[in-house]
Structures are given as structure tokens and as C-alpha cells.
Amino acid sequence: MAEHHFHLTANWPGLRNDVGTIEAGNLITEVSIPPEMDGPGIGTNPDEMLLGAAATCYIITLAAMMERSKLEKEALTMESVGIVDVTNGVITYQKIIHKPHIILKLDATEKDEVLAQKLAEKAETSCMISRAIKGNVEVELQATVSKLTE
Numbered sequence: 001m002a003e004h005h006f007h008l009t010a011n012w013p014g015l016r017n018d019v020g021t022i023e024a025g026n027l028i029t030e031v032s033i034p035p036e037m038d039g040p041g042i043g044t045n046p047d048e049m050l051l052g053a054a055a056t057c058y059i060i061t062l063a064a065m066m067e068r069s070k071l072e073k074e075a076l077t078m079e080s081v082g083i084v085d086v087t088n089g090v091i092t093y094q095k096i097i098h099k100p101h102i103i104l105k106l107d108a109t110e111k112d113e114v115l116a117q118k119l120a121e122k123a124e125t126s127c128m129i130s131r132a133i134k135g136n137v138e139v140e141l142q143a144t145v146s147k148l149t150e
Contacts, residue, residue: 019043037086047093051082054096054129054139062100062123071115074148075103095138098124106148116145 010031012020019032019042033039034047044052059078066073078100085092102116120143124130130139 037091047082047084050093050133050137051080051096054082054127054133054137055080055098057127057129058098058123059100061127062102062120065119065123065126066102066116069115069119071112071119072105072108073102073116074105075101077101093137095140096133097140097142099142099144101144101146104145104147106150108147113145113147117143120145 006024008022008024010020010022012018017033017038017040019030019040021028021030021043030043031045031049032042034045035041039045055078058080059076063076066076078098080099081097082093083095083097085094100120102120104112104116121141124139124141133139
């Protein structure tokens with residue numbers, strides 16, 4: 001069994017509406033509460049970071065699955081949306097919606113299109129972050145598969 005350890009150092013010099021910093025490997029950034037939650041909105045925030053972790057894990061997993069399946073693509077892009085509910089002062093990260101767009105090569109077959117859709121769905125359940133948040137945050141997939149048109 002291989003274990004990988006990731007380390008993060010945080011510094012929070014003040015109170016709720018101050019700005020802190022985090023460092024984790026190549027990630028070095030300021031953090032604060034977003035303006036939507038009455039914070040200063042400087043740097044990133046936990047909501048964006050959870051969304052970023054889920055989105056990057058998903059798209060890397062999908063790209064790896066496509067590579068292993070020898071499914072060639074012209075492009076792979078994605079938009080993700082995080083939905084956070086605040087009711088009676090209780091903040092709940094409700095849902096993440098991934099909207100990957102896979103553009104296959106011009107000569108892709110119908111079988112390739114079906115495989116791309118299948119891999120898009122499988123990547124969501126295979127991603128480490130999706131598995132980590134399962135049961136706490138709903139993850140919805142809205143995949144689009146198309147072929148390059150000249």
C-alpha cells in the first residue's frame with residue numbers, strides 16, 4: 001500500500017473578516033470569506049477550493065480514463081457550479097454540478113461517442129474527491145459529447 005501525505009500551512013492573523021494565507025505545495029494564496037457571505041472576498045475561499053478540488057479531480061480522472069481507453073479527443077473543457085445554502089445561519093454545501101464538454105476527433109464513430117459518455121459518468125464515481133464527499137454533497141453530471149466539425 002502506498003500512502004501519500006499532503007501538507008498545508010495556514011496563517012489567520014485576525015478575526016472573522018480578516019485575510020489569511022495558505023501554502024500547500026504549489027498552492028500559495030490568500031483566503032477569506034466571500035462577499036456573498038459578508039466577507040472581504042480577498043483571495044480564494046473554502047467554497048471555491050472544494051469546488052476546485054472536485055472539478056480538477058473529476059477532469060483529470062476523465063482524461064486518464066479516456067487515455068487508457070485510447071479514446072482520442074480534440075478538446076476537453078468543463079464548467080462546474082457549487083451551490084451553497086445558508087438557512088438560519090447554517091451554511092451547507094449542497095451540490096456540485098459538473099458540465100464537461102468532450103469534443104471528439106472528426107473521425108470519431110458513434111461507438112466512440114457512447115464510450116465518451118460512459119467514461120464521463122464513470123469518472124464522477126471514480127474520482128477520489130467525489131468519493132470523499134459522497135453522502136454529504138450531491139454531485140450532478142451534465143456531460144456533453146460532440147464531434148469536431150471541420
